[in-house]
Amino acid sequence: MNRRQWLQSAGLLVAGCASSSIAFALPADSSRPQRRLVVVFLRGAVDGLNVVVPYGESEYYQARPNIAVARPGQPDGVLDLDGHFGLHPALAPLMPLWASQRMAFVQASGSPDTTRSHFDAQDYMESGTPGVKNTASGWMNRLLGALGRDHGGSPLRAVSVGPTLPRIVAGPARVATIASGAAAARPTVLDNPRLAQAFGQMYQGDDPLSRSVHDAEGERHAIMTDLSADPGTDEREMRAANNGAAGANGFPGDAERLATLMRRDPSVQLAFMAVGGWDTHANEGHGQGQLAQRLKPLGQGLAALIDGMGPAADETVILVMSEFGRTVRENGNRGTDHGHGNVMWLLGNPVAGGKVYGAWPGLSTQALYEGRDLAVTTDFRSVIGCVLERHVGLPDASLDTVLPAAPAPFSGKLLRA
Amino acid sequence: MEGNAGAPKADGVALRHGPGRPHPVRRVLVALVCAGALVPVVGFSGAVAASADDHDPALVAHVVNRLAFGPRPGDLERVEKEGVDAYIDEQLHPERIPLSPELTDQLAQLRLANSTPADLIVQFRELQKNVKAEGQAGKDERREWVQDYVTQSATARLAQAVDSPRQLEEVMVDFWFNHFNVFAGKGLDRVLVADYERTVIRPYALGRFRDLLGASAHHAAMLFYLDNWLSAAPGYQPPGGRGNGAVNGLNENYARELMELHTLGVDGGYTQKDVTELARILTGWTIAPPRRATSPSGFYFDDKRHDWGTKNWLNYTVAPRGEAEGEWALDVLARHPATAHHISYELAQYFVSDHPPEALVARMAQRFTETDGDIRAVLKVLFSSREFRDPANQGTKFKTPYQYVVSALRATGTPVVNVRPILGVLNQMGEPLYGCVTPDGYANTQDAWLNPDAMTRRLNVATALASGRLPAGRPPATEAGGDAMAAGAARARPALFAARPIPVDDLLDTLGDSIGASTLKALASADPPLRSAMVLGSPDFMHR
Numbered sequence: 001m002n003r004r005q006w007l008q009s010a011g012l013l014v015a016g017c018a019s020s021s022i023a024f025a026l027p028a029d030s031s032r033p034q035r036r037l038v039v040v041f042l043r044g045a046v047d048g049l050n051v052v053v054p055y056g057e058s059e060y061y062q063a064r065p066n067i068a069v070a071r072p073g074q075p076d077g078v079l080d081l082d083g084h085f086g087l088h089p090a091l092a093p094l095m096p097l098w099a100s101q102r103m104a105f106v107q108a109s110g111s112p113d114t115t116r117s118h119f120d121a122q123d124y125m126e127s128g129t130p131g132v133k134n135t136a137s138g139w140m141n142r143l144l145g146a147l148g149r150d151h152g153g154s155p156l157r158a159v160s161v162g163p164t165l166p167r168i169v170a171g172p173a174r175v176a177t178i179a180s181g182a183a184a185a186r187p188t189v190l191d192n193p194r195l196a197q198a199f200g201q202m203y204q205g206d207d208p209l210s211r212s213v214h215d216a217e218g219e220r221h222a223i224m225t226d227l228s229a230d231p232g233t234d235e236r237e238m239r240a241a242n243n244g245a246a247g248a249n250g251f252p253g254d255a256e257r258l259a260t261l262m263r264r265d266p267s268v269q270l271a272f273m274a275v276g277g278w279d280t281h282a283n284e285g286h287g288q289g290q291l292a293q294r295l296k297p298l299g300q301g302l303a304a305l306i307d308g309m310g311p312a313a314d315e316t317v318i319l320v321m322s323e324f325g326r327t328v329r330e331n332g333n334r335g336t337d338h339g340h341g342n343v344m345w346l347l348g349n350p351v352a353g354g355k356v357y358g359a360w361p362g363l364s365t366q367a368l369y370e371g372r373d374l375a376v377t378t379d380f381r382s383v384i385g386c387v388l389e390r391h392v393g394l395p396d397a398s399l400d401t402v403l404p405a406a407p408a409p410f411s412g413k414l415l416r417a
Numbered sequence: 418m419e420g421n422a423g424a425p426k427a428d429g430v431a432l433r434h435g436p437g438r439p440h441p442v443r444r445v446l447v448a449l450v451c452a453g454a455l456v457p458v459v460g461f462s463g464a465v466a467a468s469a470d471d472h473d474p475a476l477v478a479h480v481v482n483r484l485a486f487g488p489r490p491g492d493l494e495r496v497e498k499e500g501v502d503a504y505i506d507e508q509l510h511p512e513r514i515p516l517s518p519e520l521t522d523q524l525a526q527l528r529l530a531n532s533t534p535a536d537l538i539v540q541f542r543e544l545q546k547n548v549k550a551e552g553q554a555g556k557d558e559r560r561e562w563v564q565d566y567v568t569q570s571a572t573a574r575l576a577q578a579v580d581s582p583r584q585l586e587e588v589m590v591d592f593w594f595n596h597f598n599v600f601a602g603k604g605l606d607r608v609l610v611a612d613y614e615r616t617v618i619r620p621y622a623l624g625r626f627r628d629l630l631g632a633s634a635h636h637a638a639m640l641f642y643l644d645n646w647l648s649a650a651p652g653y654q655p656p657g658g659r660g661n662g663a664v665n666g667l668n669e670n671y672a673r674e675l676m677e678l679h680t681l682g683v684d685g686g687y688t689q690k691d692v693t694e695l696a697r698i699l700t701g702w703t704i705a706p707p708r709r710a711t712s713p714s715g716f717y718f719d720d721k722r723h724d725w726g727t728k729n730w731l732n733y734t735v736a737p738r739g740e741a742e743g744e745w746a747l748d749v750l751a752r753h754p755a756t757a758h759h760i761s762y763e764l765a766q767y768f769v770s771d772h773p774p775e776a777l778v779a780r781m782a783q784r785f786t787e788t789d790g791d792i793r794a795v796l797k798v799l800f801s802s803r804e805f806r807d808p809a810n811q812g813t814k815f816k817t818p819y820q821y822v823v824s825a826l827r828a829t830g831t832p833v834v835n836v837r838p839i840l841g842v843l844n845q846m847g848e849p850l851y852g853c854v855t856p857d858g859y860a861n862t863q864d865a866w867l868n869p870d871a872m873t874r875r876l877n878v879a880t881a882l883a884s885g886r887l888p889a890g891r892p893p894a895t896e897a898g899g900d901a902m903a904a905g906a907a908r909a910r911p912a913l914f915a916a917r918p919i920p921v922d923d924l925l926d927t928l929g930d931s932i933g934a935s936t937l938k939a940l941a942s943a944d945p946p947l948r949s950a951m952v953l954g955s956p957d958f959m960h961r
Binding site: 116117119162165195203209210213216276277282331370 | 647864947950
């Protein structure tokens with residue numbers, strides 16, 4: 001049933017409804033578990049053409065003599081998806097999701113803005129306003145705002161994994177941060193009442209630092225309650241940190257912790273994780289190699305996230321995206337350069353999976369953007385808009401504030417509901 | 418701005434003016450200033466601030482917090498005496514400031530960190546061969562060697578950041594390393610960063626921008642990090658078919674970031690075509706094959722890789738001239754008005770405000786252009802500006818994790834003996850040393866670094882350091898540094914490893930006017946053993 005029908009059946013399109021305030025954007029229905037969204041951002045422009053591989057196109061193999069992933073059935077070949085596209089073999093842990101129709105892809109999706117600067121493109125995808133640089137907030141923060149007042153004020157309604165608050169969650173609505181790595185669950189000074197009180201004395205104002213400290217106290221309490229302390233090892237953590245603030249190797253651990261948090265805490269509704277290291281300008285590899293080595297922990301982590309979150313999986317959509325794709329043709333260093341169109345991934349029980357969506361423009365030279373990149377036929381905001389409208393249940397007016405001036409939500413099925 | 422005569426007293430008198438700092442001297446200075454005994458120098462444009470405040474404790478604290486990583490014990494007192502103008506001038510000329518014999522000795526012993534890239538590459542490749550020949554033993558040997566190098570290069574950076582009297586130079590090393598970032602986690606770069614810092618960043622940190630740019634473009638660390646070492650004209654074949662597993666063809670990565678991040682800026686007015694053409698210009702800028710280095714930095718111009726065609730870049734027609742094409746391109750970029758603006762903006766953001774005033778940036782850019790990129794001259798404009806000295810811009814920059822940790826070590830007078838705990842802390846706070854994966858380097862704005870988890874981590878560090886449980890000032894218990902062994906050693910030699918808590922009076926004396934009335938009030942009513950941690954965890958100390 002669509003949102004309009006559901007609202008009608010809940011009796012909330014009728015004015016003068018007997019229940020208390022209708023100030024919430026979402027109708028208050030405590031019997032209905034809240035719909036959750038996890039966004040995983042692959043920073044550095046992952047090579048989508050080597051992830052959801054158009055093995056049915058001869059141009060793919062002509063353009064990538066050294067880094068094309070082999071056809072299904074061949075050594076290190078793709079895992080067939082639908083007779084035309086195949087999945088990179090390092091993502092094998094995700095195939096059960098495809099088989100049970102809980103994973104879908106939107107091919108040739110991306111931004112209408114054509115910048116090939118990582119930093120600008122990530123900025124646009126996180127602010128949700130491609131081409132516009134002065135948007136202060138990220139779209140996930142606006143989404144949080146549109147979800148209405150917290151019931152009971154949970155500090156963990158939106159959670160971001162990692163030491164810094166990225167653009168996508170920046171804004172007035174409050175977002176909790178969880179450390180990357182085992183440190184997430186270790187006790188801190190704020191768990192010591194004497195110290196918490198002493199520090200708290202200095203952070204009682206309404207300034208950003210005071211708010212952060214105050215939020216930290218609330219979040220620490222919630223996190224320590226939700227996560228059992230994981231001894232972990234310093235070494236693993238430091239290696240992950242040394243490979244970059246958010247390397248793929250740290251992802252499975254972070255995904256497991258997020259899954260635990262979501263399983264134990266029904267108030268966690270939005271989550272964000274970023275994984276870096278996808279900028280394969282040289283020696284990208286094919287079924288094996290650099291890209292494969294990064295895809296492996298990514299796939300493991302995504303599978304662990306769904307498996308680990310328990311019943312919450314019924315209500316959670318995981319959206320994987322990257323700022324742009326990479327050149328169709330390999331470059332002189334057996335790698336790829338910055339491109340345009342990419343593929344978006346959707347995982348989770350609410351997804352109408354087992355299908356590759358999107359209008360596939362093909363890889364013939366005349367179909368390429370500037371003769372070098374996969375074209376974009378679906379705006380990334382259409383995909384997000386569809387998920388927000390039909391999965392999260394956002395009304396149209398709110399959708400406009402979250403994604404201003406965006407094109408219409410994706411019209412393909414994409415979601416079961 | 419804290420009134421100087423109104424230095425917070427109340428209950429805080431006993432706390433503030435403990436042993437060490439003569440209270441009356443300060444009052445005398447204040448009286449002198451008020452009596453106009455010091456001649457103010459008034460700027461013509463009004464953009465330069467009067468020096469009548471030259472000895473004002475609040476301004477002194479501000480200047481030391483920005484030009485240095487905050488004060489060490491005794492610093493504020495010294496600068497109050499000499500005045501900020503003299504201090505700024507001194508710091509702008511680090512070559513005139515001698516290092517202490519202890520620091521000089523410490524740096525001289527870092528043998529690996531002092532080796533040239535050419536030598537290190539040879540050694541590293543030998544170790545790689547041993548791995549193949551000797552399996553696990555070879556792996557262990559290589560890991561130990563790399564670990565030694567990592568420890569030494571981190572010590573070189575942190576010992577100077579904390580202990581060097583050439584503080585502005587250290588601050589500029591932080592600034593420029595981020596601007597010309599290389600990531601130590603990428604292969605060969607792990608063993609190249611120390612030399613990169615020592616031969617590219619340090620020597621030119623206050624010099625001519627073009628020299629800094631050129632040094633960076635020639636260093637193996639940068640050539641490797643942004644893949645230019647692999648870049649070659651179409652049809653290039655590595656000699657003897659040997660290669661290194663990678664095929665070598667045109668690579669745009671460095672050319673793009675050279676324009677987008679190092680010089681013009683993302684809106685600097687270049688196109689995708691310009692990126693490709695610049696990449697063609699820079700083909701051949703590569704790393705010397707083993708034992709064939711023509712320069713200690715590891716640079717080698719390979720004319721066989723070079724694209725000898727004509728290029729069309731930024732509306733220039735570029736005739737083929739080999740390495741000289743690249744040198745000329747760097748000249749063009751260094752002289753470009755967009756570069757002057759971009760660099761000035763970044764400097765103003767680092768030193769004045771997250772949202773730097775455009776008028777200041779414009780004046781700095783003009784100076785940059787006038788002086789052909791003289792960084793010292795541009796900084797002079799910055800430090801004498803009204804915007805820099807504006808009270809509204811004092812104590813308002815949220816410290817990065819690096820700035821926080823270094824300033825905390827300085828404020829507590831902790832020497833850098835064991836870098837491991839410092840590196841661990843920086844990792845946890847999300848700013849691993851030499852660990853920024855992306856070429857844009859670490860940001861220095863509040864938006865980038867402030868969040869609830871970040872505050873929690875800083876309070877952890879404040880508490881550990883204040884109670885003496887962050888053993889940066891003591892030698893590591895064992896090579897492995899395991900807690901159990903440290904505990905054992907501590908039992909055996911308690912005097913050496915005893916936790917040494919920091920006395921709050923000393924800390925407050927050191928920090929002077931950096932710590933304001935509101936925090937002092939909170940201290941006064943707090944449990945005495947917690948006070949040092951509270952100072953290091955105060956909102957005042959979170960800012961610079």
